Structures are given as structure tokens and as C-alpha cells.
Amino acid sequence: MQPSLREWLPEGHLAYFINDVVEELDLRAFYQAYEGDGRRKAPFEPRMMLKVLLYGYATGVFSSRKLARKLEEDVAFRVLGADNFPQHRTICDFRQRHLADFKAVFVQVLGIARQAGLIRLGTVSVDGTKVRANASKHKAMSYPRLQAEERRLAEEVEGMCAVAATTDRDEDGLYGVDRRGDELPEELQHRQARLATIRAAKARLEQAQREADTARGRHADDERKPPGRGRPYKRDFGVPEDKAQTNFTDPESRIMKTAEGFQQCYNGQLAVDGEFQLIVENSLSANANDQGPLLRLLDRIEQTLEARPERLLADAGYRDEAALAALESQRIDAYISLGKEGKVLSTVDPGRYPATARMAEKLTEPEAKERYAQRKHLSEAVNGWIKRVLGFRQFSLRGLTKASGEWDLVCVATNLRRMRPLVVFD
Secondary structure, eight states: OOSSGGGGSOTTOHHHHHHHHHHTSOOHHHHHTTTTTHHHHOOOOHHHHHHHHHHHHHTTOOOHHHHHHHHHHOHHHHHHHTTOOOOHHHHHHHHHHTGGGHHHHHHHHHHHHHHTTOOOOSEEEEEEEEEEOSSOGGGEEEHHHHHHHHHHHHHHHHHHHHHHHHHHHHHHHHHOTTSOOOOOOHHHHHHHHHHHHHHHHHHHHHHHHHHHHHHTTOOTTOTTOOSTTOOOOSSOTTOOOTTOEEESSOTTOEEEEETTEEEEEEEEEEEEETTTOOEEEEEEESOSSOOSHHHHHHHHHHHHHSSOOSEEEEOGGGOOHHHHHHHHHTTOEEEEOSSOTTSOOOOOOTTTOHHHHHHHHHTTSHHHHHHHHGGGGTHHHHHHIIIIISOOOBOSSOSHHHHHHHHHHHHHHHHHHHHTTTOOOO
16 A cells, blocks of 8 residues: 555646646635635635546546545545545535636636647637537427417316315315315316416516517517518517427526437537637537627637737638628638538628628638638537547536536636646646
8 A cells, every 4th residue: 555645646647737737726716705604614625626626527527426426436536635525515515606716717727828838829719519408308398389288287277276166165065164175286286386387488488589579679569560671570579489499497508409419408619729729718608509609709818818819710600791890800810611511602792791702702712721621620629528538518507607607617627638748837
């Protein structure tokens, strides 16, 4: 037996690297939650807990129960845990409590990477990947089915209430009016709870559609008449399409097309630096398409690293006239595909879409084709590492805000694995 657990791990082990990185971080935000009565509650050391959590995600261990078991069985976990054995509930609570703080950890790790010369912002590739939500697609229901289910349950509840009222009158005559008799049958309680859930889900879809219609310039009293001479709207204001769905387990997630078919997902966005394939920014959304986050990612890169990339690569999902025009005004050398690979792009009207027309002409140049081809081994490779190497294919937490915090944690773990052979601490 070795006299110290640290001697059981080889020099240069990932656990040592994560330990050294976390020791360099400013974790005051992690300690603020325990100020005042922290000694009475005797919490586990937050820095130690963060090391265990980061090492877990970097090695494909995401479940709080599995992390707790690893702390007892795995040498690397025991070294980082310093022979502490928090229960799985403690680990889960720590992760949930500090979801907002993981973004700051992500930014600080980027700072270390930049000081080590691992981030140049010469070329940045942006890509999205669908990650399954902590919910089953079979727990989702379409708007027409919600309407039908609401009517069915309402009729059942009304019928059972009528039966209950008749029973009460009969029992009053048999036993007297002093008997309580106001307890709802268990079956009626279940149906009323189900009806309330159905109505809440239906209201979510309708509210989302009202907001979408308002954003498009529609009004509640438009009577399906669009401004100008456009075709009449197919639906009344605020009425969702028949294909619109909501999920009962995680209502903020959406059905999205993946390589495994349609699944309940979130859309994770990554901006990857071309020098050492480190993630320099990330975001998470419940939109299946990639339009929208591109410029926000660039703004946050500038806020974090105080510079914008010289060159940008992105696939056709990010094609947008306004975004292309903004990239030109910012003098970013962008290469954004205008269609699926292997398909010939139809003629772009330069009068209506001038920036798109200029991009179409630019992409015909051999040099542009070579540069755009780099996207496959940049951002797409990192998406592959997250799903294949780390094994992260489904969120553990529910709701967009919580899943976004977990996505930050995944991106930190991915960067740490990439940085380990490249960074040497004195």
C-alpha cells in the first residue's frame, strides 16, 4: 500500500490538472452562500466540491449518485475529495445552488487559457448541437390533443360531480344533514388535477403564440387581415398551430430533429477558437433553428476576451441578411454557408438581400471554400468530444435556466480536458 493516495495517480493526471486550475480561481461567489451560519451548518469545502464536480463532468460522470459512489471507489475522486464523502443529495444541492456561478468559472478558465497563449481569435467557428432534455417526448402533447383532452376531462369531472351531488342528497336523507360528506372521491381528485395540468399546458402554448404573433406585428383585433396586401392569416391571433407541442415534464424544452429521430431537446451553441479548439463562448436555447444567437455570441466573446475574432465560420443555419450585414460593418471576415452542402444555391436578389448576395459571390472563390471547410474539424469536432468522449447526451436538470448552467459546466469540463496537455503550472 502506498503511504499517500496521491502517489497512486501518475504524474500529469487530469485530476491534478483540475486541482491546480481550481486553486487559481476566484471562488468568492461560491463561499458567499455559506457566510454567517456556515460554521454551524459545517458545509463541505466549496473548492473541493467544485473540483469533484468538474472532474466528474470531464470524465463522463454526471449523476450525483454516481459521483457520490466514485468518491468512495475511485482513487482520482478520493484525491480531489480529500477523503470527504458528501452524499448524493449534497452534491446535487451544491450543483443546483451554484448554476449561475459556473459561467464565471467558464470565463476564468478562458482567462487562464489566454494567458497560456491558447486563444488567438484568429478563426472562430460557431455551431449548434441538439442535446436531449431531462424529459421524454412521450410526455408531450399537441395543441389539438390538449383541446380534446381538456373537453373530455371537463365532461368527466362534471359527470362525477353530478354523481357526487346525487349521492350526497341520498345520504342526507338516509343519515341526516349533519354528516360532512364533502370529501372528494380520489378518482375525482385525480381527474381535477389532470384537468388543471392540461389547462396550464394549453395556456403556455397560447401565451407563447400570442408573444410570437405580437413580435411579427399582429394584433388581437386583426381579424386575420395582415398589413398591406399579404395573404390572410391562417389562424386567429394567439391560436397555436396544430403541430405546436408542450411537454409536461420540462415545458421549456422542445421537440427537435436529431440523428436519433425527433427528441425532446435544447439547442446548445458553441463558439470554438481555431488555434487549439477551445470553447470561447456558449449559449443554450429552446429554439430548434440556429438563427439569432450568432451576434450575441460575438458580443459576449468581446466582453470576455476584449477582442472580436478576425474570421468567422458557420453553416447555413446561421444564414441571415441582418447578421451578414452586421458582420460586414464589424469588419469580421465571415464565411457562412447559404445552403446545404452539395446543393446549388439559387440566385440571390442583390436588391433585397445585398449582404447575402455578396456572401454568395465570396463563397465561390477557391480560398473561401478552403477556409469554410475548416469548420468540420473545429466546432463539429468539439460537439463530438462532448457527446462521444465526455458522453454528455442528456441534461440532468430541467428548465432552460438550470440546463444553461449545466451547459456551462460541460463547456468548462471540455476545455479543461483540452488544456491539460497544453498548460504547465509552475
